[in-house]
Amino acid sequence: MGRETYQVPVNDVFVANRKKLRDKMRAANVQEGIIYLKGGPSETRFDSDHEPIFRQESYFWYLSGVKEPDCSMSIDIRTGETTLYIPKYPPSYATIMGRIRNPQEWQSLYCVDHVKYAEDVEDDLFRACSQQPTSNVNAHGPETPKIFLMNGLNSDSGKMYQPPVDIIDSEKLKDLLDTKTLFPILAECRVVKSSTERSLIQHVTEVTSFAHAYVMRNMQPGMMEYQAESLFRHYCYYNYGCRLVGYTPICGCGPNSAVLHYGHAGEPNARQSLDGDICLFDMGAEYFGYGSDVTCSFPVNGKFSIKQRQIYEAVLQAQIEVYRMIKPGVSWVACHKTAEKTIIQALANIGLIKLHDKSLDELVEIRLGAVFMPHGLGHLIGIDTHDVGGYLPGKQMRIQLPGLKSLRTARYLEEGMTLTVEPGCYFIDHLLDEALADGSPLKGYLDSNKIDEYRGFGGIRLEDVICVSDCGCVNYTLCPRTIAEVEHVCAGKPWPPTIDEAPELLRTRLTDTTPLL
Amino acid sequence: MGRETYQVPVNDVFVANRKKLRDKMRAANVQEGIIYLKGGPSETRFDSDHEPIFRQESYFWYLSGVKEPDCSMSIDIRTGETTLYIPKYPPSYATIMGRIRNPQEWQSLYCVDHVKYAEDVEDDLFRACSQQPTSNVNAHGPETPKIFLMNGLNSDSGKMYQPPVDIIDSEKLKDLLDTKTLFPILAECRVVKSSTERSLIQHVTEVTSFAHAYVMRNMQPGMMEYQAESLFRHYCYYNYGCRLVGYTPICGCGPNSAVLHYGHAGEPNARQSLDGDICLFDMGAEYFGYGSDVTCSFPVNGKFSIKQRQIYEAVLQAQIEVYRMIKPGVSWVACHKTAEKTIIQALANIGLIKLHDKSLDELVEIRLGAVFMPHGLGHLIGIDTHDVGGYLPGKQMRIQLPGLKSLRTARYLEEGMTLTVEPGCYFIDHLLDEALADGSPLKGYLDSNKIDEYRGFGGIRLEDVICVSDCGCVNYTLCPRTIAEVEHVCAGKPWPPTIDEAPELLRTRLTDTTPLL
Structure with missing residues (x-):
């Protein structure tokens, strides 16, 4: 935050957090597939246009450090490659909210490997899983790697972290989803x-x-x-x-x-x-x-x-x-x-x-x-x-x-x-x-x-x-x-x-x- | 807020606002029925137990001045009588949130005629409408007075004010609901x-x-x-x-x-x-x-x-x-x-x-x-x-x-x-x-x-x-x-x-x- 405020080495926090998660997944014998998390959405108060100051969802923050709403992220467990999905803003956004960053700027700002638009996420996750080489073979042949989603109970609030609706409801992705494995491992990372x-x-x-x-x-x-x-x-x-x-x-x-x-x-x-x-x-x-x-x-x-x-x-x-x-x-x-x-x-x-x-x-x-x-x-x-x-x-x-x-x-x-x-x-x-x-x-x-x-x-x-x-x-x-x-x-x-x-x-x-x- | 801060005469604001709404409803030829509005709910951030400072929904504030979440209010158009519906807290609430006010205290604090528990609202609205004498008669006999709910577009946010789900979905109340009349009249009151x-x-x-x-x-x-x-x-x-x-x-x-x-x-x-x-x-x-x-x-x-x-x-x-x-x-x-x-x-x-x-x-x-x-x-x-x-x-x-x-x-x-x-x-x-x-x-x-x-x-x-x-x-x-x-x-x-x-x-x-x- 400038001047004499505390300077945080972004790489050391979030890249390290992602590496820790990937290591723990692999230690739990998950060698391949995609981890996918959605950040918080932009919201307004009730029916009005009042926007409270957005504060990122905590698990997404832990892995990304992205301060903007309406983003999501995938991590390829095999390669460690990270993709940040960003919203596509209309040109009028710049007048009201400030200069629109290009994908390369997002990439270097948040130390990720790829930046893509959120609208392509469904196809992109499908492609990433289908094209990934797999070492798992079951009775029917090689098993397609999974998409791992968060899903579990917050023991302080009693509320569930729900997997993202657009992914859960996707016809294309429905056979690829795993909603059991990720939650306890990622929660444990944060402890x-x-x-x-x-x-x-x-x-x-x-x-x-x-x-x-x-x-x-x-x-x-x-x-x-x-x-x-x-x-x-x-x-x-x-x-x-x-x-x-x-x-x-x-x-x-x-x-x-x-x-x-x-x-x-x-x-x-x-x-x-x-x-x-x-x-x-x-x-x-x-x-x-x-x-x-x-x-x-x-x-x-x-x-x-x-x-x-x-x-x-x-x-x-x-x-x-x-x-x-x-x-x-x-x-x-x-x-x-x-x-x-x-x-x-x-x-x-x-x-x-x-x-x-x-x-x-x-x-x-x-x-x-x-x-x-x-x-x-x-x-x-x-x-x-x-x-x-x-x-x-x-x-x-x-x-x-x-x-x-x-x-x-x-x-x-x-x-x-x-x-x-x-x-x-x-x-x-x-x-x-x-x-x-x-x-x-x-x-x-x-x-x-x-x-x-x-x-x-x-x-x-x-x-x-x-x-x-x-x-x-x-x-x-x-x-x-x-x-x-x-x-x-x-x-x-x-x-x-x-x-x-x-x-x-x-x-x-x-x-x-x-x-x- | 104490000391030399501005003292607001609660009665003059909200009781007057309610009277204005009732007068305008009657001027629009609505002589009977119940106006019902729900206040904002208590919420936490995503799956966590972090509670942002609650700020009341604006229409509900306009009519009630109630600063607590999880309340609702009805106004009898014929008599002007106002009922505040409050949540029922368990005794442990007092340890964490402070002394639990009794209904009489709510009543005098917010200048309303009646205070009831939110859990009774469905029955209460039904009774209020059924028992109200009516002057409207249609082809089938006397017409039961309606429950008027908010429903309309906020032209700044582009979002809809949606009528409360529990009332809209109520089997008991479904023939009594009017979701068209109230919104433009109450919005106009605030202008x-x-x-x-x-x-x-x-x-x-x-x-x-x-x-x-x-x-x-x-x-x-x-x-x-x-x-x-x-x-x-x-x-x-x-x-x-x-x-x-x-x-x-x-x-x-x-x-x-x-x-x-x-x-x-x-x-x-x-x-x-x-x-x-x-x-x-x-x-x-x-x-x-x-x-x-x-x-x-x-x-x-x-x-x-x-x-x-x-x-x-x-x-x-x-x-x-x-x-x-x-x-x-x-x-x-x-x-x-x-x-x-x-x-x-x-x-x-x-x-x-x-x-x-x-x-x-x-x-x-x-x-x-x-x-x-x-x-x-x-x-x-x-x-x-x-x-x-x-x-x-x-x-x-x-x-x-x-x-x-x-x-x-x-x-x-x-x-x-x-x-x-x-x-x-x-x-x-x-x-x-x-x-x-x-x-x-x-x-x-x-x-x-x-x-x-x-x-x-x-x-x-x-x-x-x-x-x-x-x-x-x-x-x-x-x-x-x-x-x-x-x-x-x-x-x-x-x-x-x-x-x-x-x-x-x-x-x-x-x-x-x-x-x-």
């Missing part, structure tokens, strides 16, 4: 990030971190929640060319800090903050199709109250305990339970939880932690905020228990995975009431009177983006995190610091001021 | 704005104007185009609670200023500005569902070059000539031609156009103006940037000639219409080449050598939002417009001014510093 992808995610997380510090420094009691959102967006876009955010900023103050996805159209960050409020701001920039997802919680007046400090320290300690255990091979479910256990311990220390006869581990197992943290510890992150591959065939399945059922993955950690670590502790009336109701197995372990003192407090969440490295965890997030750091930044002091006062947070680049690229 | 709507559009246009002045003051050579977009968005959101913009900001510098809808995902305002560039910034805020649409053009270095001044003054003069003629009863096509004529005259003075034997009017008629202004003079504006009703059955039809075919309406002006007035003059290579080609009827009237001197210049557009008043025109736009004003603001001087140096621009509130409401 472990390449080093270029990791650098991108690290960069956008650093931008996000400094934007959070900027908001923290500028927030004052009496300001509207949306002013924080505006400061964040402006900081990321104006300074670092991040036009989009990864998700709608969640800027809850006071009681709204306990609403996990506050900030949507029905609750549009429109409350005025009051002295004494906790601010829970969950905001992440997006750059070059890769996003971040970071949450800071801080007192709007810049000084933690005793209660705020107690809950904040519980959540921060949960992050630290999780960082201690993260390394390849560790179960994400175990990490989640460690966070819960840390928070239960802290709440017991304050007197909100009564241990009685139970150990901390036993309280974790009866799902007491889910009363205070009714969401998963974190999720894979990349091109999507909730990145794909959390639950795939042959991997760990979802656990159907309170709290754990909200985990967006139950996998074992692998080197190169990027995840959020976001423990939280909230006081949500209807969850507390449920747990305190007669007959609830949790009732005996909660001090109802003490809990009443914390109702209306809201919640605290601390969310970092980390990468699993060969021997542990690299924390990409460079936010103020300790009580002292937060109060320091709220008081208008500079950030980042010159000395890292909490090395246990593993913020590797905290005091390193050189740009990433 | 002439109520006084509350006008105040809203005036307010958001004033915010937009001051945001433009802010961007103008902060723009310097070397800055990226998107930094202007970021400044604009931040100014409007941070200071005035405008979370959304009416359309993707168009921030073209240098040659990009000649690309009419620059700024989209394929050309994302990502060029660095250079000393000597003209900036053409077309940006409008949205507040409470109503938008503005304003364009300023200014030299990035703050001082007009001779060429920039020549073209700028031509376009500004075109605005002034149009303002002189705007009043109820005047044809919008005539306004467009006046703008073209003014620009042709100016270009003739500079030497780009040769009059020869022709009068200015004759040059307008051979469509010479469309070479330099290949878009319409302006459009209706309101809830949509290109607001509906430009072409409706029984009104003036679209003229299929260069330039004129781009007009988004050919209607006669009426008191209370809000429109943009946006003459422009651009140097677009492929249009110039076409006009200068052998055999072109325009060739003889253009000085090819002189035109070559202006190639690469880009373009100038000046766009205001105005309202047709009983005796003329009220300009809601309070931007720096004269050369002196623009250079003054570019130099960092204050805006708005204390003295109006160009009263012919009809900026009624330019020196009035009291807030609108």
Whole structure:
């Protein structure tokens, strides 16, 4: 995005991603055929001509880096040759949308082997399959290579990725289609990030971190929640060319800090903050199709109250305990339970939880932690905020228990995975009431009177983006995190610091001021 | 949106809009039956769980002001009673999205008579129609009142507003549906704005104007185009609670200023500005569902070059000539031609156009103006940037000639219409080449050598939002417009001014510093 913004080596990202996919297909014993993906279409809002800013479909972005709508791409598994199919624009397009690029320009811009017009795609795919030499022979003779299409469930949305209708409905292609093989392989490709992808995610997380510090420094009691959102967006876009955010900023103050996805159209960050409020701001920039997802919680007046400090320290300690255990091979479910256990311990220390006869581990197992943290510890992150591959065939399945059922993955950690670590502790009336109701197995372990003192407090969440490295965890997030750091930044002091006062947070680049690229 | 932001009297907007629709239905001799409209659904991006910020469908907004997705509304034409149908949320919704409002709260929030759950809508509509007393009798006996659904063409997008599938496909309701009557009447309702709507559009246009002045003051050579977009968005959101913009900001510098809808995902305002560039910034805020649409053009270095001044003054003069003629009863096509004529005259003075034997009017008629202004003079504006009703059955039809075919309406002006007035003059290579080609009827009237001197210049557009008043025109736009004003603001001087140096621009509130409401 020009000037001093982060320069992405296009070749290193998308050509490498395509190579990885092709290698994995071949490793799955698919030596020939064509991979075909369609990018997102241009769309307008309802019946009007209002065009929201187009953002490419994520799988297509992963393989192509094409920012324009109405394109598609094929990859020849045998040769690796890539063809980009582009729309044919009328000359009047140039007046309205800008100079029409010729095919050679598309080719060099997106590092593909061939560029053709979208209108020819059906014939072209047919020809490519029919003419491809094949090594597969079945009872009826040589088998024509297949066209591999995406088709599968997104485990975060519950929605299906549907194969493109024009291809599925094609009479000509109907015997050539395979809609089973590609999806799990391509989803799995996206789970472990390449080093270029990791650098991108690290960069956008650093931008996000400094934007959070900027908001923290500028927030004052009496300001509207949306002013924080505006400061964040402006900081990321104006300074670092991040036009989009990864998700709608969640800027809850006071009681709204306990609403996990506050900030949507029905609750549009429109409350005025009051002295004494906790601010829970969950905001992440997006750059070059890769996003971040970071949450800071801080007192709007810049000084933690005793209660705020107690809950904040519980959540921060949960992050630290999780960082201690993260390394390849560790179960994400175990990490989640460690966070819960840390928070239960802290709440017991304050007197909100009564241990009685139970150990901390036993309280974790009866799902007491889910009363205070009714969401998963974190999720894979990349091109999507909730990145794909959390639950795939042959991997760990979802656990159907309170709290754990909200985990967006139950996998074992692998080197190169990027995840959020976001423990939280909230006081949500209807969850507390449920747990305190007669007959609830949790009732005996909660001090109802003490809990009443914390109702209306809201919640605290601390969310970092980390990468699993060969021997542990690299924390990409460079936010103020300790009580002292937060109060320091709220008081208008500079950030980042010159000395890292909490090395246990593993913020590797905290005091390193050189740009990433 | 709290603090000092504009307070909208909900009752005055939507209850009044509903009353207007009902009155117009009755005036069209529809005395009974039910009007039914469905709001926009909640949606996620492709297969992911990414939720863009929901923005209500515009017709539904016009009648309801409901900011949440998944609602619908019925209006009883006989009694005027309004029913809002809301989704039923599971208790877990509260944890994620916020406290679940009860029906009584919805009722008072949106000033409706009844609130019911969306799942009951089919039965409810059936009952409402069957039980309604009817005065219509046909050959077979009394006629059951109808359910009136929206169904019709949006003349800006070319897309159809489709009636809701669940109602259209309902076996129970199939004999009760009328999909012809409602659309033209409701579209026509939106054409002439109520006084509350006008105040809203005036307010958001004033915010937009001051945001433009802010961007103008902060723009310097070397800055990226998107930094202007970021400044604009931040100014409007941070200071005035405008979370959304009416359309993707168009921030073209240098040659990009000649690309009419620059700024989209394929050309994302990502060029660095250079000393000597003209900036053409077309940006409008949205507040409470109503938008503005304003364009300023200014030299990035703050001082007009001779060429920039020549073209700028031509376009500004075109605005002034149009303002002189705007009043109820005047044809919008005539306004467009006046703008073209003014620009042709100016270009003739500079030497780009040769009059020869022709009068200015004759040059307008051979469509010479469309070479330099290949878009319409302006459009209706309101809830949509290109607001509906430009072409409706029984009104003036679209003229299929260069330039004129781009007009988004050919209607006669009426008191209370809000429109943009946006003459422009651009140097677009492929249009110039076409006009200068052998055999072109325009060739003889253009000085090819002189035109070559202006190639690469880009373009100038000046766009205001105005309202047709009983005796003329009220300009809601309070931007720096004269050369002196623009250079003054570019130099960092204050805006708005204390003295109006160009009263012919009809900026009624330019020196009035009291807030609108």
